[in-house]
Amino acid sequence: MIKTFITSFKLKNTYRTNSIIYSIKQLPIIRKILPNSLYKNNGLKIFANIISILCEIIGIFIGKIIYIAAMIVSVLSLYNTNQADTFIHIFTFLTLCGGVLNTYMLNPTKDKYYAIILMNINAREYGLSNYYYQLLKLIIGFLPFTILFGMTTGIPIWIQIILSFFVVAVKLIVMNYSIYRFKKTKKASNENLPTKFVWGFVGVCLLLAYGLPAANIMINQTIFLFVFIISMILGIYSLIKIHIFKDYKKMYKQILTETNVYAVEKNSGTQAIKNVSLKQIELDENYVSNKSGFAYFHDLFVKRHKKILTEAVKKQSVVILVIFIILAIGININGEFKSKINNMLTVFLPYFVFIMYCLNRSSSVTQAMFMNCDHSMLTYRIYRTPKVILGIFKERLRTLIIINLLPASIIGFGLALMLYLSGGTDNTLNYAVLIASIIAMSIFFSVHYLVMYYLLQPYNVNTEMKSSTYKAVQGITYFVCWYMIQIQLPTLSFGIATICFCIAYSLISLFIAYKYAPKTFKLRI
């Protein structure tokens, strides 16, 4: 098993090393200097190897610190409860969510696909050795931060230490249950396609995690110890069951289909991703468009992609509405919560940059635009004429702005309403700024993604993403939005600055797109 693990680790490392070299090769200017024989260069391979191993080490910790900080520590101040108990309470329920949503073993990743399906490596040895490695990484990754945050919130040291073992035990129990179900039904579950039952379970856990502390009900340390002992017993039993299970090959053959694997690797792009995108097309036989030309073409695109456009946005809007209703109830029944919300709304607007970034649909919509439309149409010279490019660009821009505007308006007006319900503000301009800045952010993201798509068109004829500049822009956008989480600024000044920035950015980028898109919007060869 160790030999298989070393082979699989080397394989993963080679894949990652080549990806790093490939990324370097894609950088603007540098790509012109570097030759194709780069993959043979030993010095560079060593350099890429070092980066790859560093990524592996950093990867052990980075996700865990963000997870604990964002999901637990950042919300502790909202509750007027015992901080240690609240931490343990939220951690416990989130662990249950994580247990069912992320098993590692049942995630159809590309490295598993390469090793087990394409290279025929022993599935049991591969699956188990990598699974144990992931569990070990989990313990090592969580331990420093459960200790660090545990100390700041006053959790006893022994609980700080056992928290990470609790996570592992829950994962083992879930995995054993999945194997049990596979043995019974002969159907393996892909963890990326959770059932309604799983979503329901996650929803209930989240509600219990964040809802109960508001009513001052929490899992205290004694109850946690009891839960921990039970999970350790079940965890060890599960570990034995998982270890002696033999039919991993059969199970993986079901999970590691091309469609499943490439549904995960959204950015890498191959025929399989194209197949996933094609599934998003739905024919409504009763619909007849009475438009013509570009408007007709685009109108049908929107109608045929309801699932990822209008329906997705409607679902978002319903969830946002429900959250606001819960907040409104909370404000009405809890005085302390009311004043905290009021305080938050006057300084937490930067946080909403990240929320608006997460909610904006433009990134996945532009991907569908390419996969299901531009990939084929860009091979026609007529489609690449400035008149056609700009004609369709205008239609798309209008649609993206409108569909993203629905959840944005609900958030904007919802925030203003929450501000009013929670005690209002001295300066009535705050209400208008809240609404306008959220809408401006939404328009900004719509413009930003579409303009970047037209200026950097990142895909090639094989639907592979080939632009490192595009990836870099996506990365920077994410980083800036994420950075905003940590900033607290007065709503009025930050809001006005945001509105001005969004208007200026949108105007400038649209001007650039109109000028250069006819030259840049083409297939990469």
Add this chain to the structure above:
Amino acid sequence: MKLIIKNLNKKFDKKVVLKDINFEFEKGKIYGLLGRNGAGKTTLFNCLNEDIEVDGGEFYIEDQKTRKVLPDDIGYVLSTPNVPEFLTGREFLKFFIEINKDKIKNEKTIDEYFDFMKIEKEDRDKLLKDYSHGMKNKMQMLVNFIASPNILLLDEPLTSFDVVVAEEMKQMLREIKKNHIIIFSTHIMELALDLCDEIVILNKGTLEEIDKNDIDNEHLKNKIIEALKEE
């Protein structure tokens, strides 16, 4: 009308794919472009379709006067058919006809075009994503026939057709060739010999016309294979 290529060069890193290509393609002829795998046939088409920048040289149209090749002059049918899969066959034709309205001569109804391409009635309102490979290829050919560009670049277009449709397509190409320059890349020598008026070989980055006058097909085949084998 002629398509004239002068000193066309293209390389990827150090690999020279097209080396100082000089050639004249004339209207009214179908040119069979033969070359080994990786010889650069698709690269040549991509250069002519301006999908990629050339490193040197030029190409232009010589009619009564010399002029640049415009987007409307070129139709490019790829070996892998490319059609907007979220549209039905009928919707695709409607859109294509609308955006080309001022260029289409003797416009027909959509059903007449379908009839011309022998696309069955029950398939016309199906989504293109549900068309077979060959049907998609038919649609791709059809829109290029409708737009009727001066130059048609066909990259292995008949390989996905069954024998009956392939014969029909060959017949159609023969019918429309008098008004077009048709450059047809293929690996199938029999197809090239059967359909094409001229045989052009792309080997080691250069284009060479094979003189097929006064020799029978067997000798011609041997001549082509010898030319392709040359290192």
